[in-house]
Amino acid sequence: MEISAQLPAEISAVLADARDRVVGEALATLNERDQAGGLASSPAERRQDMEHLFELIQRCVHEGHCEPIIGPSQQMAADHFAAGIEIAEVQTAFTVLEDVLWRHLADAVSGDQRLDTLRLVNVILGAGRDALARTYVSLASHPGDPLQGQLVPPGPGPAPGVTETGGTSETRTGGNAGNGGSGGSARRAEDERGAAGRGAASDEHSVVHTAIHGQVGVITLDDRHKRNAIGARMANSIVAALGSMQARKVRTVVIRAAAGMSVWSAGHDIDELPRGRRDPLGYDDPLEGLLRAIRTFPAPVVAMVHGTVWGGALDLVLSCDLVTADETASFAITPANLGLPYNTTGLLHFVGRLPINLIKEMFFTAAPLNAREAKELMVVNHLVPTAELEAATFGLAETMAAKSPMAMAVIKEQLRVLTDYQPIAAQVYERLQGLRRQAYDSSDYLEGLKAFTEKRKPVFRGT
Numbered sequence: 001m002e003i004s005a006q007l008p009a010e011i012s013a014v015l016a017d018a019r020d021r022v023v024g025e026a027l028a029t030l031n032e033r034d035q036a037g038g039l040a041s042s043p044a045e046r047r048q049d050m051e052h053l054f055e056l057i058q059r060c061v062h063e064g065h066c067e068p069i070i071g072p073s074q075q076m077a078a079d080h081f082a083a084g085i086e087i088a089e090v091q092t093a094f095t096v097l098e099d100v101l102w103r104h105l106a107d108a109v110s111g112d113q114r115l116d117t118l119r120l121v122n123v124i125l126g127a128g129r130d131a132l133a134r135t136y137v138s139l140a141s142h143p144g145d146p147l148q149g150q151l152v153p154p155g156p157g158p159a160p161g162v163t164e165t166g167g168t169s170e171t172r173t174g175g176n177a178g179n180g181g182s183g184g185s186a187r188r189a190e191d192e193r194g195a196a197g198r199g200a201a202s203d204e205h206s207v208v209h210t211a212i213h214g215q216v217g218v219i220t221l222d223d224r225h226k227r228n229a230i231g232a233r234m235a236n237s238i239v240a241a242l243g244s245m246q247a248r249k250v251r252t253v254v255i256r257a258a259a260g261m262s263v264w265s266a267g268h269d270i271d272e273l274p275r276g277r278r279d280p281l282g283y284d285d286p287l288e289g290l291l292r293a294i295r296t297f298p299a300p301v302v303a304m305v306h307g308t309v310w311g312g313a314l315d316l317v318l319s320c321d322l323v324t325a326d327e328t329a330s331f332a333i334t335p336a337n338l339g340l341p342y343n344t345t346g347l348l349h350f351v352g353r354l355p356i357n358l359i360k361e362m363f364f365t366a367a368p369l370n371a372r373e374a375k376e377l378m379v380v381n382h383l384v385p386t387a388e389l390e391a392a393t394f395g396l397a398e399t400m401a402a403k404s405p406m407a408m409a410v411i412k413e414q415l416r417v418l419t420d421y422q423p424i425a426a427q428v429y430e431r432l433q434g435l436r437r438q439a440y441d442s443s444d445y446l447e448g449l450k451a452f453t454e455k456r457k458p459v460f461r462g463t
């Protein structure tokens with residue numbers, strides 16, 4: 001989320017100046033609450049959290065967007081969850097800091113700037129709180145998940161909603177992914193292969209499985225019935241798995257589809273897209289949160305692609321740091337089939353990676369790039385035969401896992417900031433949003449969604 005106010009540099013200075021007093025006052029308030037009701041965290045942990053939170057706010061102000069607070073808030077949620085600390089206690093730290101900051105900033109900033117400044121604090125802490133709550137909720141509650149209720153682990157463990165399959169052989173060498181083709185019969189075949197292919201440790205309800213081999217984490221998407229379409233459950237499970245892997249200091253993550261699937265992912269779960277009058281790909285959409293979690297994950301994330309990639313799943317693949325694929329891979333971006341106005345942040349992910357005329361062709365025709373084309377255009381780093389895909393991917397992952405994690409984390413973050421950097425005037429952005437609004441409020445968008453549900457071609461009228 002870009003911070004829209006034109007912020008005077010002096011706010012950074014005011015923050016730097018107020019740091020010790022604000023942190024001190026906020027800690028005093030928390031310590032009072034500790035004496036009144038008892039907090040689970042120690043004073044030293046509270047100080048560390050508060051100082052960290054304050055630094056994140058400073059970074060957000062300095063960089064002009066909320067990204068710096070999102071990943072660490074997710075991490076905070078994962079760490080506190082693992083330590084058995086209630087979310088209310090973590091949220092209290094945000095609220096107390098906000099109160100104290102407001103008072104200091106209201107005193108230090110005058111006139112017109114005061115409102116913008118206070119809004120700014122709201123936006124930054126709101127984004128952090130949102131990331132915190134989403135991660136925590138996703139960790140703590142997955143309706144119908146048999147793991148529910150067993151998950152206040154003594155240390156970082158697998159995220160809930162996620163099955164950790166643990167066995168190295170199962171995940172890494174468990175047979176080559178088959179070439180399933182497409183169409184209705186392919187679906188039946190996939191369902192059968194899926195049922196047969198589930199390991200004993202798998203959880204019938206999980207759409208994501210994880211395993212950690214040495215320092216390499218594997219996240220396997222396994223919602224065969226829906227072709228790994230990414231709805232809230234899938235997206236939050238992956239975010240939670242990333243949070244858990246980060247807490248366990250995993251050095252490289254591989255994201256793959258379950259063996260035997262011919263669709264890597266069918267993209268955004270179309271059933272969960274809003275039916276008009278609401279941005280279908282707003283900042284708080286679970287898929288958008290997932291893309292941010294991958295892009296800010298402080299270690300390399302590799303997409304290992306066997307099968308077809310559709311719509312928002314291509315955005316996911318492009319958000320990974322490296323891509324390996326076999327000949328079955330193809331990549332299509334399909335919002336024009338739905339009448340869906342793609343979001344500007346998402347388009348930016350494409351602009352950084354592909355020639356503009358190709359982006360236009362892909363968006364305007366929704367036609368897939370095949371594996372060879374994707375390799376030529378460097379969407380795919382390594383294109384290998386199916387039989388070699390796992391070995392090539394894990395070889396690459398292990399090479400990276402042996403390199404300096406600190407150097408890689410900072411280089412990844414530098415590259416993210418450099419490639420995301422797009423100064424855009426507030427009124428230009430609002431104009432684009434206005435145009436997008438016309439499209440998602442249109443009857444064409446509803447027609448696109450309806451046609452998908454009714455399994456027919458849409459009839460677009462341009463209204």
Ligand code: KGJ
Nearest residue numbers: 183184187226229266267268269270271310311312334335
């Ligand atoms: N969302 C929700 N449900 C889906 C999705 C999806 N994206 N894709 C497939 N499904 C559901 C179908 O409705 C079927 O449900 C089931 O998965 C199997 O699909 O009718 P049901 O059984 O209840 P199907 O079509 O029978 O499987 P296949 O014949 O194997 O075909 C696989 C395909 C991936 C080719 C096909 O399902 C398909 O074209 N799906 C939509 C792909 C797509 O255009 N995705 C982009 C979504 N849009 C975006 O991500 C975004 C962000 N966008 O801007 O557009």
